[in-house]
Amino acid sequence: MSYASILTVLTGADDDALTLASAAELARTAHGQVSVVLAPPLAMFGNAAQDPNGLGVPPASREAAQNAQAELRRGVEAMAREVTGQSSPGVESDAGRIVFVEEQSAHALDLSALAPFADLVVVGRMTLQALGSWSGLMTDALLRAQVPVLVISGARGELGLGAAIAWNGSPAAARAVRAAMPLLKAATRVVILQDPAHLRASERVIAAPERLVAYLRRHGVSEIEVESRDGLSRYDGLVRQARSWDAGLLVAGAFEHSRLREDVLGGVTKSLIVHGRTLNLFLAH
Incomplete structure (x- = not known):
């Protein structure tokens, strides 16, 4: 078995960079791909803002959510450029590539459509602890799809x-x-x-x-x-x-x-x- 299809969830936690680098290294070994789900904690306000009624979300909260989403994406895109630029000489340029597949709310994370096609889910301990043991990440990946989860805590x-x-x-x-x-x-x-x-x-x-x-x-x-x-x-x-x-x-x-x-x-x-x-x-x- 190899980890050619890796799924990771990034929320803006301090261990996002370590998590992404670890996932990319494993995927690179298998000449595979890392699919990234961005799940900023405030994204639910951004989603609510699309409702015609606004669900009563104050404009300042909507703006904060949108800024948080944009900042997270910019930060992760910069991490991805750095990680993919660290490939060793002789490694295929497409090996370990990083793609962005979803942007969801951390409070309503749903991986049911993605987890069945992953060999492994890689997540940072800080992100998993913040999401909770019974979050969509754990229930959709571990319990429903029975995809193994690698929780990154160290180097x-x-x-x-x-x-x-x-x-x-x-x-x-x-x-x-x-x-x-x-x-x-x-x-x-x-x-x-x-x-x-x-x-x-x-x-x-x-x-x-x-x-x-x-x-x-x-x-x-x-x-x-x-x-x-x-x-x-x-x-x-x-x-x-x-x-x-x-x-x-x-x-x-x-x-x-x-x-x-x-x-x-x-x-x-x-x-x-x-x-x-x-x-x-x-x-x-």
């Missing part, structure tokens, strides 16, 4: 460092591993993190780390370690142990509990997004 070079896999044998965790294979193969080493106390007896056979090790080796991943200990089903344990192995990437299944349970009790996925500031996250549902 681009960290994607080539060690990688950690949060492994419980679930279908979501397995999908995450399969989708993340290009990144896992590029990692200097891979560590499998598992909390045996969190597994039911019926789950332990399919979740046996040895089975995952064999699968990874069939795909050419050779430097593999296994760490099995209590606490590795919680976000804090995962983050701490991943970084202790010098991992720049954590691969995990996402939203494995119901929305009600996630909302009431919180969940590992949401906590990783909020607190995993030092890790790039690769999530699949």
Whole structure:
């Protein structure tokens, strides 16, 4: 698998440039394309201004929204020119190209028409945290289209460092591993993190780390370690142990509990997004 069709959402957050550069680098490797959705937080006022009744939006608010949209587009276009100008000699000029496909409101983001044709969604952690765990980005990409999401938190070079896999044998965790294979193969080493106390007896056979090790080796991943200990089903344990192995990437299944349970009790996925500031996250549902 490769990431020839990458979708990214930019909102004017401080990590937009890092997100766009990371997406372009991955697309360039696959000789593919990055499709950019601009979603400024104030765009809903600009949309409302098109209504004949104006929906009661004050002129100053409409002007502010329009200025925010224009400023975001100018800034991202400048980022795109800089990123595409950084291609290494010998790389096809069309590889990793960046195109603008949509402009939407961050408050009503709808990726339902775009996500099914993406191999990967790349988003900055600051943008995702601002949009929310149950935003259109997460529900349309992860939950409906089942497209993996790469959450950029650190420097681009960290994607080539060690990688950690949060492994419980679930279908979501397995999908995450399969989708993340290009990144896992590029990692200097891979560590499998598992909390045996969190597994039911019926789950332990399919979740046996040895089975995952064999699968990874069939795909050419050779430097593999296994760490099995209590606490590795919680976000804090995962983050701490991943970084202790010098991992720049954590691969995990996402939203494995119901929305009600996630909302009431919180969940590992949401906590990783909020607190995993030092890790790039690769999530699949």
